[in-house]
Amino acid sequence: AHPADGIDLMAGPWEVREKLAPRAEGPPLRLRTYFPAELDAIDGLAAAYLDDSRRHIERYAKAIGPYPFDGFSVVASPLPTGFGMPTLTYIGAEVLKLPFIRATSLGHEVLHNWWGNGVFVDYASGNWAEGLTTFMADYAYKEDESAAAARAMRLGWLRDFAAVPAADQQPLAAFRSRTHGAAAAVGYGKSAMLFVMLREQIGADTFDRGIRAFWARHRFGVAGWSDLRSAFEAESGQDLATFFDQWLTRRGGPAPRIERARTQARAGGTQLIVDLAQSSPPYALKIPLELVYAGRRERIDVEFRDGRRQLTLDVDTAPASVRLDPELRLWRVLAPAQLPPILRQWITAATPRLAIAQAPGPSAAADETAAAAPALVQRLFERAAKPGSLEDLDRGSGPMLLIGSHAAVDAALAGAGLPPRPASLGVRGSAQVWTVIRAHGAPLAVVSARDVGALQALSRPLPHYGAQSWLVFEGSRVLERGVWEVRDDGVTVRQD
Ligand SMILES: [Zn+2]
Structure with a gap:
């Protein structure tokens, strides 16, 4: 099909802006935005889409080969769903306002003019x-x-x-x-x-x-x-x-591991001996290993094609430990202990549990923050939560969410001997949400709010942040968020 056919499929009250960009060969590139008046009126937005479309096209023309069409259009859709076709991307009007779309999704859609619409998929x-x-x-x-x-x-x-x-x-x-x-x-x-x-x-x-x-x-x-x-x-x-x-x-992926690492003295130096293993049938892998010395690290790439391999290396001094692929450059199945806990584990849990932290003493009955907790988890979890308490945390395996006011949460964690509120979060903003890193036992996450209003403000935004380990909110606005760093200390090198 000729690419220009696509435009006729969509009718709508758009303001059209056009920019022609000269090219070394062929006619100039015809860049267009089709935005509704309200979107088009946002200062500089349409112009930025035209410029960034051109920037992405030039990047990929240089990397792959000349852009195979004569134009590219960004068309606003009244619905949040979008799709692409040759020379055109159709993106929700609300989504187009998000500042990161021009730098990310727009480039992805432009590139589909080469991959998918320029070379077709078998x-x-x-x-x-x-x-x-x-x-x-x-x-x-x-x-x-x-x-x-x-x-x-x-x-x-x-x-x-x-x-x-x-x-x-x-x-x-x-x-x-x-x-x-x-x-x-x-x-x-x-x-x-x-x-x-x-x-x-x-x-x-x-x-x-x-x-x-x-x-x-x-x-x-x-x-x-x-x-x-x-x-x-x-x-x-x-x-x-x-x-x-x-x-x-093959389905899934390999899970290579270091079984042992040791050094032995030999004439004129030291030998490092690393035993690698993977389950059968083995993958043919090139594994990055990191030798960790005091104050420096060294990467070596090792061929690993069998179920086991004993690697022997001459080294000047013995490293303290050896880590397997710390930069995650290999497709592999990570063990739970290698994965940072993120909120999605709670959101999608088959048997989530809710523990409510009540304000201590006689004020418990008047604790409005605690009373608002069930409404929040109803929005957050995909399945109904069972009531639980921190004392029962490890008597079940389902992820538990603790909710309460700051004081009630702090008291509940201390009373159960669990790690306190992370110092890195403090009590910034009106509410904090964090997952607790635990070596063993059931997953635990915490929602701590300044007051009932702060808790209720989370019900709309929080379900969208499944990929995060922690967040700081002011009302319904996210101030900060992140994924916990999981420490990988590797395998300690034994000195023989
Ligand atoms: Zn795509």
């Missing part, structure tokens, strides 16, 4: 376009931002995947489109991580050449995973059959 062999688009858009923007931001996105992929029950885990080759969370965890997360690992395997320059060769060869044609593999094999000279086969056709 759906019979699986959808590679979402993963490649996520890798070159959403993930690339995180890499532009910082190494920590990119790591946080990789952690998010692994964390979302760890939440998918094994029975619902599909191989990547079976992914067609985002129909539910389990599909997205594979079709976006695992798929994008495949490209992270592939780039590590063949090198960034070779990877970039492979991308351009794939585009040049399949522009306006249908292509599948095997065509991507051929392009990267041709550029790298490597046989990538095992790599693509294991990541596309």
Whole structure:
């Protein structure tokens, strides 16, 4: 279909703005916004969309090959749902106002003009376009931002995947489109991580050449995973059959581990001996190991293709510990202890429990904050909560949420011998929400509010923050939020 056909499908009272951007070859690029008058009137918004559309198009033209169309339009939809088609993205008017959309979703949609609408997906062999688009858009923007931001996105992929029950885990080759969370965890997360690992395997320059060769060869044609593999094999000279086969056709992922690490003295130096293990059938992996010395760290990449491997390295001095893939560059199944607790575990819990922290003594009956707790959890949890108390926390396994006023929460935690309110949160804002890091026992999260109004103000926003470990609210506005850092001390090196 000719791309311009798409515009006729949608009618609406739009203000149209147009900007022509000259190109080295061919006619100028025709950039447009179709915004309703109210949205168009927001100072500088439409102009910013035009500029950022052009910026994204230029970025990908440089990385992949010339933009294959003559125009691109951003069309406001009255509904929050959006979709894309060649040369056009249709995004909810309210969503278009959000400041981060131009930097993230817009670039993702622009890139689909190459992946999906420029090279078409051979759906019979699986959808590679979402993963490649996520890798070159959403993930690339995180890499532009910082190494920590990119790591946080990789952690998010692994964390979302760890939440998918094994029975619902599909191989990547079976992914067609985002129909539910389990599909997205594979079709976006695992798929994008495949490209992270592939780039590590063949090198960034070779990877970039492979991308351009794939585009040049399949522009306006249908292509599948095997065509991507051929392009990267041709550029790298490597046989990538095992790599693509294991990541596309196997469900789940590997869980490699360090079983032991020790040093032994030998003539002229020290040897570090690391025992690696993974379950059968093994994956062919390139594992980043980090040797942790006092004051410095050293990364080495290790081939690991069997169920076990004993690695022997000559070292100048003995490291204190060895960590396996601390930067999370490998697609793998993380154990619960490796995952930061986030609110989604409470929101989606099969058997959530509610503990209400009552103001101590005679004021308990008049504790309005406690009285408002059930209404909040009804909004927050997907399933009905059972009443519980902190004393029973470890007599069940379901996630427990403790709710109360600041004083009542502090007293309840202290009385049960649990970790106090995190010093990093203090009592800033009108309410704090946090998950408690516990080595063992049932998951615990806390909602602590200044007063009943502060508690009630959480009922609308809080369900949207499932990806967070902690939040500080002022009324219904989030002041700060974050995901707890999970410490990975690795395996201590024994000195023989
Ligand atoms: Zn997409």
